[in-house]
Amino acid sequence: MTKRFWNLFKVSPVVVAATFFVANSALAAEVNKQVTNVADLSEAQESNNMSQVTSVSQFSDVQPTDWAFQALQSLVERYGCIAGYPNGTYRGNRALTRYEFAAGLNACLNRVNELIATSTADLVSKQDLATLQRLQEEYSAELATLRGRVDGLEARTSELEANQFSTTTKLVGEAIFNVSDAFGDRAAAQVGNPTRNLDSNTVFSDRVRLNLYSSFTGTDRLQIRLQAGNILPNNTITGTNETRLGFDVGAPNNNSVIIDKINYAFNFSNAVRVKVDVSNSELYENVEVFNPDFRSSATGAISRYGRFSPIYRQGQNGAGLTVTLNPNGPISLTGAYLAENTNNGNVVNAFGPNNPGPNNGLFNGDNTIFGQLSFKLNKAFNIGLTYARTYQAGNANNNLFQSTGSIFANNPFGAATRTESNNYGVEGTFQFSSKFALSGWGGYTTADAITGANAGRDADIWYWAGSLALRDFGGKGNVLGIVFGQPPRVTGGSIKTGNNFDSNPSYHLEGLYKFKVSDNIQVTPGLLVIFNPENNDNNDTEYVGTLRTTFSF
Known part of the structure; x- marks a missing residue:
């Protein structure tokens, strides 16, 4: 699903935020399927320190042949709102945690605000609005399902935290x-x-x-x-x-x-x-x-x-x-x-x-x-x-x-x-x-x-x-x-x-x-x-x- 919507549009400041939301929803579904015990929960909630990069070439594990390479290149070099891990990796196949999603979304929204404040051109084109509308219509059913899964995950998380034997x-x-x-x-x-x-x-x-x-x-x-x-x-x-x-x-x-x-x-x-x-x-x-x-x-x-x-x-x-x-x-x-x-x-x-x-x-x-x-x-x-x-x-x-x-x-x-x-x-x-x-x-x-x-x-x-x-x-x-x-x-x-x-x-x-x-x-x-x-x-x-x-x- 993630690969499909990357190909729908060219990235613009407003669409960046929407993209992050859809991507996180899809990954949240995967986490919701996998978390079955305290150990999985701890891993799913792990939040590593990440640092901003200025070029996609700084990621040692991202290659030009990767299907999302152009999208990453655009987000990094045009908008500067993608961070990597301290060891120089991006870990593109790793599930996104809610903490990482919040940090990434916040960085992109801050960048959007900067562009709004400094831009003299039209900020949102009709093409962007049409793209957002198509995204909303295409994924409306899936997003509704995912919201229910996220709610279930939060309830399960609370139950595991309350009944776990020990954190260590x-x-x-x-x-x-x-x-x-x-x-x-x-x-x-x-x-x-x-x-x-x-x-x-x-x-x-x-x-x-x-x-x-x-x-x-x-x-x-x-x-x-x-x-x-x-x-x-x-x-x-x-x-x-x-x-x-x-x-x-x-x-x-x-x-x-x-x-x-x-x-x-x-x-x-x-x-x-x-x-x-x-x-x-x-x-x-x-x-x-x-x-x-x-x-x-x-x-x-x-x-x-x-x-x-x-x-x-x-x-x-x-x-x-x-x-x-x-x-x-x-x-x-x-x-x-x-x-x-x-x-x-x-x-x-x-x-x-x-x-x-x-x-x-x-x-x-x-x-x-x-x-x-x-x-x-x-x-x-x-x-x-x-x-x-x-x-x-x-x-x-x-x-x-x-x-x-x-x-x-x-x-x-x-x-x-x-x-x-x-x-x-x-x-x-x-x-x-x-x-x-x-x-x-x-x-x-x-x-x-x-x-x-x-x-x-x-x-x-x-x-x-x-x-x-x-x-x-x-x-x-x-x-x-x-x-x-x-x-x-x-x-x-x-x-x-x-x-x-x-x-x-x-x-x-x-x-x-x-x-x-x-x-x-x-x-x-x-x-x-x-x-x-x-x-x-x-x-x-x-x-x-x-x-x-x-x-x-």
């Missing part, structure tokens, strides 16, 4: 309902023999998270997360962490609500992204993990190991700082320092970073120094090179990979042993098409005991995995996934005494189908199979079946 904060929620069961014999560690069959019952459990996201500048974000759940880790029944689900809560609280995560992220221009974690720091939420279809605990893999490389489990659950250089560029660099929480059964010492006692605090307790170089040169191929150095102060049973992999790999030196580890990883994603993606990772860890009975000994630990995602399989938004790999396993080092190595490798096989019921509901049936649990071929294969339903809002 939005609430994002997620609820998981899960039915699962485990089958097989209970696993024995290392080279032992199983002592009994699994005594597992089918369970129905849940996990609920409510996130409060606040922004004060538009590019920063304060996250406060509330969590409740009762999903018990199944390792106490199966005898191995290798069967753990990716969405169990670790320490269930019988659905009591706790604040389990607090952090704040902000930018220095577009070149640096900084994130400060106060509690429950998790590297895999701060950096790219190169497993896009399966990284999420709520909508990704069903297993703990299938989500991403165990190297991202370093420095978990504490506080720290993560800095990413060039976060949106093809090559980015991330550095982090995280101080872990410890847990030796003593509540006083269960929170390392905020405990001033011995072997605690930000720098004297468990901590991780992390770095990652990411290459995202195109959508088809992304790769990451990762390093982490972790120190565990011996406040608790060592847990090198936060209960991911065999028991021996997580704690090769025994309880209360000060341990240092160097962790190296490579990760990659290959997207052969929009519907077919292959991801994988491999990692190596060398761990050294500093104190305890094994002081001076070391352990070599390896792991790898690959995942296949078939997107839109059986319907838009559905994903068929397969994950196969070898969880962390001790393969060498001076820690060996007799047959203490993880002698026969465990293999992890996982199949799942993410079925998208709607934009807010996903149902995921899945089966997890662990061959040689705990890297012990005396153990029979274990199976874990799940049916996970995720609600997001």
